[in-house]
Amino acid sequence: MGILIVYYSWQGHTETVARELAGRIDGELEKIEPVSESGMFGKVMRAGLGMKAAIRPARTDLTDVDHLVIASPVWAQKVPPYITEYIAEVSNAAGKPFSVIVEMKGSGAENAIAIVRRKLEEKGMQYVSSAYTLEDDVEAGRIGEKIAEFAATIHRAAAAAPMP
Numbered sequence: 001m002g003i004l005i006v007y008y009s010w011q012g013h014t015e016t017v018a019r020e021l022a023g024r025i026d027g028e029l030e031k032i033e034p035v036s037e038s039g040m041f042g043k044v045m046r047a048g049l050g051m052k053a054a055i056r057p058a059r060t061d062l063t064d065v066d067h068l069v070i071a072s073p074v075w076a077q078k079v080p081p082y083i084t085e086y087i088a089e090v091s092n093a094a095g096k097p098f099s100v101i102v103e104m105k106g107s108g109a110e111n112a113i114a115i116v117r118r119k120l121e122e123k124g125m126q127y128v129s130s131a132y133t134l135e136d137d138v139e140a141g142r143i144g145e146k147i148a149e150f151a152a153t154i155h156r157a158a159a160a161a162p163m164p
């Protein structure tokens, strides 16, 4: 089972979440690297408007991937423009399952998850599960249980999948 965990993290919280998840589901990690980080105003504006922004070459061909996980911070109740760009570049994704986990200070997780879900469903992918973590819990090392629950939803989907 090839699980690909794709994440973007500006300040490290989402990276902590992605690494914790990778340890539990034996997933491969892929970090989205922006070509350039914009300033704070640009970040809020681009995320808020649902814009894209250039990223360095990343693993976007999902031919050999059995389950895609997107891990993203919440920005302006939405997702960073680098996540939007990554999703736009995803190919050979039709029919494949995906899950979404977002990391935030306190509000907007539901909306951010809905955005990622809709965009991946437009690519013909199949939604499996979602979760969110809070910045304070990441910093206090309190995300283990939540990540374990999320990992279990991915394991269950894998167990239910037809054999190749």
Ligand SMILES: Cc1cc2nc3c(=O)[nH]c(=O)nc-3n(C[C@H](O)[C@H](O)[C@H](O)COP(=O)(O)O)c2cc1C
Residues within 6 Å of the ligand: 008, 009, 010, 011, 012, 013, 014, 015, 040, 043, 044, 073, 074, 075, 076, 077, 078, 103, 104, 105, 106, 107, 108, 135
């Ligand atoms: C541009 C920007 C916009 C943000 N907007 C929100 C928001 O709408 N809701 C929220 O709860 N947190 C928001 N945050 C806080 C981040 O989601 C939170 O700090 C998260 O842990 C950052 O993840 P990272 O450390 O992986 O970059 C925002 C942070 C930035 C930089």
